[in-house]
Amino acid sequence: MTLHDAGDLARRLAENAEAVCRRYLSAGRRHGNYWLVGDVRNAPGRSLFVRLHDTANGRAGKWTDAQSGEHGDLLDVIRESLDLVDFRDVADEARAFLSLPRPDPAPSSRDRPTQERSPASSSEAARRLWAMSGPIMGTSVEAYLHRRDMTLLHGTGALRFHPYCYYRPDEDRPTETWPAMIAAVTDLDGTLTGVHRTWLAADGRGKAPVDHPRRALGGLLGHAVHFGVASDVLAAGEGIETVLSLRQVLPDLPLGACLSSANLAGMTFPPMLRRLYVLRDDDPAGGHAAATLMTRTQETGIECLVLSPRLADFNDDLRYLGRGAMRAILHPQLAPQDVARFLQPVAH
Secondary structure, three states, X not given: OOOOOHHHHHHHHHHOHHHHXXXXXXXXXXXXXXXXXXXXXXXXXXXXXXXXXXXXXXXXXXXXXXXXXXXXXXXXXXXXXXXXXXHHHHHHHHHHHHOOOOOOOOOOHHHOOHHHOOOXXXXXXXXXXXXXXXXXXXXXXXXXXXXXXXXXXXXOOOEEEEEEEXXXXXXXXXXXXXXXXXXXXXXXXXXXXXXXXXXXXXXXOOEOOOOOOEEEEEOOOOOEXXXXXXXXXXXXXXXXXXXXXXXXXXOOOOEEEOOOHHHHHOOOOOXXXXXXXXXXXXXXXXXXXXXXXXXXXXXXXXXXXXXXXOOOOHHHHHHHHOHHHHHHHHHHHOXXXXXXXXXXXXXX
């Protein structure tokens, strides 16, 4: 191995950790001994922590993303922030930053040990987590949903259960494990792009007692957690519990949980869509998302109707008012042809 092999490059970068962060993670900022940024691809935020100097807790240049669980060194930062694939290109960029000469001959990336490659992307991590999760029936996920009066769970294959899902509060606190509801985030073709995790109490009586019991992993923009296959009609909202609450009285209506008001406002429309129902949360962000979608649908010739809860959200309507009241709330807000098509009859 040459003087400027991967380990040596990583060490030299770590000696200049703050300068590396200012160059390749420019959307972040320094906070004490850490550089904080949204993720290793330089998104704004505070989820990723890069250690700037050696401490008793770890080495300079090491980073961890508290949201995705990814970790690595500054070579990985260069690779991901610049979207490089071949290690040779990563090494060349690192040498250029450090003003080091390029060795001759340059070693082939396939000759390097596999442990020198960067960690899997967040989308790959999401696929692994989804593959390791199982059905929700008989688990704390089912118990959690039942306690929120969501008992009609047919067609919820987008939800799975993981009994010991890792949760890392922050860089300086140990990793915990909790049961979790794992939701598949997919594109319109059904391809998994990410997952959403809701950490739960062991008995399913509520969420786990952690600071942030909900976190997403992987690609969300334009995608959603889908229940049913959208064709000409679709209802979309923010939260999984919100759309599943609607499913209790509209079991055949295709639904999409976009997981945030911003992602709801920017959702991708199915090509055959003719009518979109927007499940508006009773808050300013929900109102802004609904207004944005009204404008976007007008531009594309899609009819857009807003469904408003009587209380804070549709799960509150379901839990505190009941299914009969939800039917009465939704009936006048639906297009007449969709009442007979989707609204579940009153059970006798």
